[in-house]
Amino acid sequence: MTVGTLCLSLSLLWLVIHAVHNARTHKAHVPLLPTTSPHLRANSQTHITLKHLHIHIQTTAWNPAHERLAALLASKHYGRVKKVLIAFYDLGAGMGVVGMGVGVGVLLWTFWELVVGLIGSGEVGREVVKRTMEATRVVQTGRASLLQPIIPGVTVPLTHLPLIFISVFVCQIIHEAGHALSAALEQIPLIATGLSLTLILPSAFVTFPSPPNTLSSAGDTQKQKSLARMRLVAAGAWHNLVFWGVLLFFTWACQGWSGGWGYVGYKDMSGKGRVVLGFDEDSQLRDHLPLGAVITKLDDVPLARGKVREGNGRNEVEDVWSSYLDGTYRPTEWENENREGWCVDRAWWMDKPTACCDDHHRTTTNEPTESRGSTPLLYCFSSLPTPAHGQSRDKCLDPIPLLTNPYSDTNSIEDHNSPTPPLGTRGRCSSSNPCGGGEECVRLREDERILRITFRDDPGGREEVVLWSGPRVEVLEQVEVGTLRPRFWFLPLGLPGAVRVFFNYLQMATLSLYIFNLLPLPFLDGTQLLDAILDFILVSVNGSGSYSDTIDLEALEDGRGRGGRMRGRDGHARLKYWIGRIVRAATLGLCTGCVGLGVINLMVGG
Numbered sequence: 001m002t003v004g005t006l007c008l009s010l011s012l013l014w015l016v017i018h019a020v021h022n023a024r025t026h027k028a029h030v031p032l033l034p035t036t037s038p039h040l041r042a043n044s045q046t047h048i049t050l051k052h053l054h055i056h057i058q059t060t061a062w063n064p065a066h067e068r069l070a071a072l073l074a075s076k077h078y079g080r081v082k083k084v085l086i087a088f089y090d091l092g093a094g095m096g097v098v099g100m101g102v103g104v105g106v107l108l109w110t111f112w113e114l115v116v117g118l119i120g121s122g123e124v125g126r127e128v129v130k131r132t133m134e135a136t137r138v139v140q141t142g143r144a145s146l147l148q149p150i151i152p153g154v155t156v157p158l159t160h161l162p163l164i165f166i167s168v169f170v171c172q173i174i175h176e177a178g179h180a181l182s183a184a185l186e187q188i189p190l191i192a193t194g195l196s197l198t199l200i201l202p203s204a205f206v207t208f209p210s211p212p213n214t215l216s217s218a219g220d221t222q223k224q225k226s227l228a229r230m231r232l233v234a235a236g237a238w239h240n241l242v243f244w245g246v247l248l249f250f251t252w253a254c255q256g257w258s259g260g261w262g263y264v265g266y267k268d269m270s271g272k273g274r275v276v277l278g279f280d281e282d283s284q285l286r287d288h289l290p291l292g293a294v295i296t297k298l299d300d301v302p303l304a305r306g307k308v309r310e311g312n313g314r315n316e317v318e319d320v321w322s323s324y325l326d327g328t329y330r331p332t333e334w335e336n337e338n339r340e341g342w343c344v345d346r347a348w349w350m351d352k353p354t355a356c357c358d359d360h361h362r363t364t365t366n367e368p369t370e371s372r373g374s375t376p377l378l379y380c381f382s383s384l385p386t387p388a389h390g391q392s393r394d395k396c397l398d399p400i401p402l403l404t405n406p407y408s409d410t411n412s413i414e415d416h417n418s419p420t421p422p423l424g425t426r427g428r429c430s431s432s433n434p435c436g437g438g439e440e441c442v443r444l445r446e447d448e449r450i451l452r453i454t455f456r457d458d459p460g461g462r463e464e465v466v467l468w469s470g471p472r473v474e475v476l477e478q479v480e481v482g483t484l485r486p487r488f489w490f491l492p493l494g495l496p497g498a499v500r501v502f503f504n505y506l507q508m509a510t511l512s513l514y515i516f517n518l519l520p521l522p523f524l525d526g527t528q529l530l531d532a533i534l535d536f537i538l539v540s541v542n543g544s545g546s547y548s549d550t551i552d553l554e555a556l557e558d559g560r561g562r563g564g565r566m567r568g569r570d571g572h573a574r575l576k577y578w579i580g581r582i583v584r585a586a587t588l589g590l591c592t593g594c595v596g597l598g599v600i601n602l603m604v605g606g
Helices: 003-028 063-074 076-119 121-130 133-141 158-185 222-253 258-264 320-326 333-337 346-350 399-403 473-478 495-516 525-542 553-558 571-605
Strands: 046-051 054-059 192-198 201-207 266-268 274-279 294-298 307-311 314-318 341-345 367-369 379-383 394-397 423-429 439-444 450-456 464-469 479-482 484-486
Touching (some): 003 046, 063 158, 076 158, 222 495, 320 473, 346 439, 379 399
Antiparallel strands (some): 046 054, 054 192, 379 439
16 A cells, blocks of 8 residues: 555545435435424434544444443342442552553553664764674664554554554543443443544543542442442453453464464465465565465575474474565574585586676675576676585576476586576586586575575465565565465455454554553643542542542543542642642653654754
8 A cells, every 4th residue: 555545545534424424414404394493303312423534423422231230239239240340440449550651661661672773873873984884784673662553554463453443442442431331330321422523533432520529438448449440440441451361362362273264264284385366565575475475495494383492491483475585584503514505517607607696795686596697797696616626616697497496407518608597407406415427516606695485375276486685674574474275266365464463453442542541741641640549549648538529521522621639738639749740740741752862863863
């Protein structure tokens, strides 16, 4: 998906929204019978407001269900259920305090990392100029921040945009459901629920009565009322944390259960290689690797299943696709000793030039090398040393006919000027499997950056080879692969991958909402939670009733509240006021500092 496609899609979406809304409004204002009432839809449960690129939908359809739930929880028959729910949301209040601490801690750590990164940016910049791309990437990875922003088109593909906003929307509904259920537990009526969409940003909300309602029963102590406020405020974030735990457990339980997709028409291809699912928009590999093709090997390293390696007292299956392309793959001793080459005619080999092997400043094009022009690009090959012919020799060859035709043994060995290399009778060779008489075993020199990608367009068909000239990591960045392939043409190739990505975004979104919403900042739950926490602590210490026993529920949802009011003029009330003010100001300063330093680091690093 390109930026132009995204803009066109959004334009069409909002055109459809406006067209449907106008048609619905026109139909609603054309009565079948004459009427003089200006409020034709006064009893409607749903109200829709549309202005430019913002739509707001508010409904009272859920109010009766909320009232019935509150009545059930208030009855004696459900007393045990109510106790369990109170204990559940008490735990949520405690985790709300933990979440606020974690959020502030993450901000502090990020601020410190950004300061250190800015101080050391000059030294790192010089390293980047002198080192290779691989070295630069390692240096940058070592200073990765705890906060990794998700920016469609920058840090993640634009095609992930719908999945990101759907996952955020689902997590917001779960968040608001927490406030609604906790309110039913405290016998607080629900005014309305609703959804809104601003350009592409979705949101959900619940509305409670305003002015403030007193929480809990009249016989509750100030400490109990403060705890009830904490339960209500933290309930939304608590639901997000519980949902994250459920997703984590589900992911762990289903790990490796790719065979389950077989029941809906997909086949696990991990025993043969990796399935090509997609490409970056500007990747030139899209013209050479078919979608749905199975990549079986990278160079001579098979991708089937994966490589079992020992580490930390347990065996782990290495993802060869990722490790081989990002440079972390470590071949075994047997693989090093038996690295294969190609048998070619010795006389043909000896006639080849050596100039390219001496030029260490030649340039290469980072693109697939699949067809030869009038002047083929030459790369340096080395022959394996043998007892009969002494040390290794370096020669310049066109790699395409040799590396893309590893199985042919029918080439003529008589025409030494032929661009097609005359392969020996064995075809492939190694130090333990030498060539026949009059032949040399040659292979690409290790410092040459050519990657052989072997694939099958049809799982039962002939293997084909594409050559990539350039850094291997670019293939990892440009090609999306998986292990599942549809058995039938009408099944989407990327459905299993999209489901996996969606679950990943759900986990990130719900955990982010848990932490971010609990920061003591304006328009977030953390402001009200901080007020309730201070009430709980100071009431426990002082034992007096001079503190706020109410909560501004409207402020809880729209963020207008700035903490509880001072009901008394004693020292504890003033202490609560100043502690809250200092914590909120410090948190806001940390957020502002992180954003500012992040922009500066980006400019310096760019």
